[in-house]
Amino acid sequence: MTANVFRAERIGKSYPGVRANDEVSFAVAAGEIHALLGENGAGKSTLVKMIYGLVRPDDGRMWLGDALYAPTDPRAARQSGVAMVFQHFSLFDALTVAENIALGMENPPPRRELAARITQVSHDFGLPLNPGRRIVTLSAGERQRVEIIRCLLQNPRLLIMDEPTSVLTPQEAELLFATLRKLAAKGTAILYISHKLEEIRAHCDRATILRHGRVVDSCDPRAHSARELAAMMVGGEMRAIDRSGRQAGEVLLKVQGLSQPAPSAEGTALKEVALTLRAGEILGIGGVAGNGQEELLAALSGEVRSTPGTVLLDGRDLSTEGPEPRRIAGLLAAPEDRLGHAAVPDFSLAENTLLTAGARKGLVRGGLIDHGGARAYAEAVIRDFDVRTPGPGAAARALSGGNLQKFVIGREVMQDPRVLVVNQPTWGVDAGAAAAVRQSLLDLARKGAGIIVISQDLDELLELSDRFCALNEGRLSNPLSTKGLTLDSIGLMLGGAHGMEEARA
């Protein structure tokens, strides 16, 4: 038997109205890559936040090796040998890799020594990274490497990773797994949260499955199909996606000669973007993050206006119109950043419907808010998109990440747009709910809407889109039919610009 590095014994945590973790017991062995699986809101983040000292358990005990473990804060967790890589990076763009790493250390060594240690670790684990580069010049994959190397410098006994591959190209993800294997071979225990079941089957040794805050199963994921794992998570069968019944109709959206300067030093300029979208059609746009995705969405939604004649809906020029007239005309958009951009964290879900659905759903008339209507619309979205929350009065920030994402997408889909543009529609959404969100987009297209899906999830793009383009440094490639396209060929196409940079010492 391999020794356990970490063990939880009947851990519990409640939030108002929710038992987020209930009698959770499980163990992670030395050298094991252990997956934590569960639907959105099942309690995975709450559990790892307790292990990392960000949240205190209400009851139960934790052990690191043979010693009782009760971190009071992340610093205490790090000192005990627990490290965590978050979904959202906390790096300063203007600083270099080494400067960022030094900021996170209790007692950073002199700059030269630190740079040498970074280069050494990056070499040992096959993670190319130059300590002198500024964060702003790095791809998402490289930024994640900074966070990982920051953790590796601590020599952790337990490394926690929260959805680490959601922003990576397939090639970057492979590199990450090779690193995790090396780390595990040295005896480190790894706790891995992901909604990508194929990835878990390929790379994890063990899985603990949470449902409604409780451990419902534990298995060797290699011995089960993705379908079986999903069924364990939801406690039932998953529905297969239905792509039938769609026909390309008239041209709805035409974008031509769309060029925009970069909105900031970190932003990307759009260069002569052109596309045509027909009724009933789904156009997939792939690309490594930071290649103009947010800028394209902003130009289509109207948050950023463009030169006359560049964005046309049903032949009508909307280029110089803001978001509200575009929404009224039927052009809706759901940005990637759900908390802050797509939703106001402190507003209730009902209030959050007003941000985009006020006009189309008649929730704001003559400057007056129809509070009952907003509540009813939020309730409808919660019901139809299976958003797990106590109700429309809950603040957006109290929802688990995946549940807020379902709410944001539902709020747009249920307005029956003519054209819907979505960026990363199922980011952080569990396998069952992701299938439901994708089905809702297909159903919308079946009713005659045109949909643009911007995503870094290539499986998703292949599953949904009729045509595929790549966005690379602000340029959009010519569309290709998705029939016959393979993941590998698309991955290489996208990774070309930023994905696989060599370390430049």
Ligand SMILES: Nc1ncnc2c1ncn2[C@@H]1O[C@H](COP(=O)(O)OP(=O)(O)OP(=O)(O)O)[C@@H](O)[C@H]1O
């Ligand atoms: N700070 C909080 N205040 C109130 N409720 C919370 C808070 N944090 C989490 N919850 C609730 O606890 C439950 C578990 O949430 P948690 O974020 O742990 O789920 P998760 O499995 O990580 O979900 P996801 O896959 O969507 O990230 C959810 O019902 C969530 O709404």
